[in-house]
Amino acid sequence: EAGVTQSPTHLIKTRGQQATLRCSPISGHTSVYWYQQALGLGLQFLLWYDEGEERNRGNFPPRFSGRQFPNYSSELNVNALELEDSALYLCASSLAVEQYFGPGTRLTVT
Amino acid sequence: QQQVKQSPQSLIVQKGGISIINCAYENTAFDYFPWYQQFPGKGPALLIAIRPDVSEKKEGRFTISFNKSAKQFSLHIMDSQPGDSATYFCAASWRAGGGADGLTFGKGTHLIIQP
Numbered sequence: 001e002a003g004v005t006q007s008p009t010h011l012i013k014t015r016g017q018q019a020t021l022r023c024s025p026i027s028g029h030t031s032v033y034w035y036q037q038a039l040g041l042g043l044q045f046l047l048w049y050d051e052g053e054e055r056n057r058g059n060f061p062p063r064f065s066g067r068q069f070p071n072y073s074s075e076l077n078v079n080a081l082e083l084e085d086s087a088l089y090l091c092a093s094s095l096a097v098e099q100y101f102g103p104g105t106r107l108t109v110t
Numbered sequence: 111q112q113q114v115k116q117s118p119q120s121l122i123v124q125k126g127g128i129s130i131i132n133c134a135y136e137n138t139a140f141d142y143f144p145w146y147q148q149f150p151g152k153g154p155a156l157l158i159a160i161r162p163d164v165s166e167k168k169e170g171r172f173t174i175s176f177n178k179s180a181k182q183f184s185l186h187i188m189d190s191q192p193g194d195s196a197t198y199f200c201a202a203s204w205r206a207g208g209g210a211d212g213l214t215f216g217k218g219t220h221l222i223i224q225p
Contacts, residue, residue, distance in 0.1 A: 004153075031209050043154070043199060045212030056211055090153050097142055097203075097210040101153035 002027065004093050004102030012108045013081050021076040021105045025093030031055075032074040033099055034066060038087035046089075049074055081109045113137050114202050116216025124224050129187040131219045133200035136181065140202040142210055145174065145185045148197045148218075157198075158185075190223045197221070 005024045013019050025032050034046040045058040049068035057064075063079040072093075078085055086109045092099040115134045123129045135143075144159035160167045160174040160183065167174045173186040187194055197220050201213040 033212055035213075042217045043201075043213075043215040045214065048212050050209060055206070055209075058212055092153075094209055097205060098144070098156055098159065099210070099213060100156060101146075103151075103153045 004091055004100055006089075006091050006102040006105050008105060009103070010106045010108070012110065015081055015083060015109055017081050019078045019081060019085075019107055021078075021089050021091075021107070023074045023076070023091030023093075023102060025072050025074070025091075026095075026100060029093035029095045029100075030072055031094040032068055032072065033092040033094070034074070034076050035090045035092065035101075036060075036087045037090055037104070038084070041087075043090070047076070078107070083109050085109050113214045114200060114216045116200050116219060118219060119217065120220040120222070122222045122224060123190045125190065125192060127190050127223075129190045129194065129221055129223070130184060131198055131200070131221070132182065132184045133202075133216050134180075134182045135202050135214075137202070137214075138181070139204050140214075141205055142203045143174070143176065143183050144201050144203075144213070145172075146199045146201065146215075148199065154199060187221075190221075192223045192225050195221060195223045 031050040048055045066076040068074045088104040090104045092101045145157045146154035148154040158169045171188045176183045197218045200216040203210045203213045
């Protein structure tokens with residue numbers, strides 16, 4: 001069974017630009033979660049999507065947004081990039097309670 | 111406000127020894143407590159999880175002990191091996207609508223098992 005996949009692996013953007021990160025959940029999973037893992041800040045919850053709807057979001061500004069598609073894949077959009085947005089962005093999927101993580105997208109903002 | 115506090119920040123254990131990592135939480139609404147293992151360059155991997163109606167759960171060499179009254183839980187790795195060297199995260203969440211809300215993570219413990 002294929003795990004959670006994320007693309008791209010690495011992404012380099014300039015401050016002020018927009019970044020789009022993509023996630024494909026484990027087959028059959030309907031929930032997708034996004035997390036930010038920044039140096040010194042640990043893993044922080046960003047967004048939770050279930051059945052195409054945003055269920056909850058963490059303590060992040062509105063320029064972090066996303067959506068979930070009918071096939072349950074998801075994308076995370078970060079607008080007006082700031083230097084401190086440089087981090088590993090992790091996607092997790094779930095069918096019930098357990099969350100399974102992908103390998104992440106390393107976003108670097110210069 | 112950090113809702114899940116994890117200690118120690120780093121830990122060195124001899125091969126064959128017991129590794130113990132502790133976490134404390136504040137939010138009494140939490141009812142799901144997983145542990146994750148992360149190797150460099152990889153995403154976190156779910157190791158074991160517990161719910162507050164159980165005081166202990168064991169899977170292979172990994173055991174979670176849970177103390178609801180103290181709002182603490184810990185991970186014990188028995189017979190620690192060099193391959194267990196990784197960063198370990200405790201987390202907490204609450205169940206919502208058939209699933210679970212976003213996880214609140216501890217800051218992580220960098221574990222080194224010396225051969």
